[in-house]
Amino acid sequence: MDRPNEDDLVDVDLYDDGSFPEYGFLQAPGAVAVFAALRGTGPIPETGLVTRRQLRALGLSPGGQEPIAGLTWRNGLRKAWFYRIELAVPKRTPTLAQEMALDRAMAARQTCPECRRRYYACLPLRTQGRCDACEKGFEPSPDTVMIPAPDTHRLAA
Numbered sequence: 001m002d003r004p005n006e007d008d009l010v011d012v013d014l015y016d017d018g019s020f021p022e023y024g025f026l027q028a029p030g031a032v033a034v035f036a037a038l039r040g041t042g043p044i045p046e047t048g049l050v051t052r053r054q055l056r057a058l059g060l061s062p063g064g065q066e067p068i069a070g071l072t073w074r075n076g077l078r079k080a081w082f083y084r085i086e087l088a089v090p091k092r093t094p095t096l097a098q099e100m101a102l103d104r105a106m107a108a109r110q111t112c113p114e115c116r117r118r119y120y121a122c123l124p125l126r127t128q129g130r131c132d133a134c135e136k137g138f139e140p141s142p143d144t145v146m147i148p149a150p151d152t153h154r155l156a157a
């Protein structure tokens, strides 16, 4: 049996059929045009590959498509998926009702049931059950309180 010539041997990756290319920084098709659009010095390109964050910055979202390529930078330490910009759709904005529902949910976590103050931070309601000011008996600093207690008023009289 003939020994294969060492020079003829090649590494074969059985799982790489070439259908999912990996690109380096600024090497993907249309990358320069995408960066120009992100800087505001050019229009949004018709075709090209963009990452999810780049889509977000352009006011777009992937729109259900699967990533078709990869982006690798910093010697493989950082990776991202590439999407086709021609299949992207405008990003969704929440309706007023959805924003109100979010605010109600946050208000429930930020409002003290005892003094009715609403704080910017979420309160330890499950463990402490009330705000630190009520628990330890001090007046909270005004920059932590979003909405003061209902019975406090700011009228001069």
Ligand SMILES: [Zn+2]
Pocket: 112, 113, 114, 115, 116, 117, 130, 131, 132, 133, 134, 135
């Ligand atoms: Zn309180």
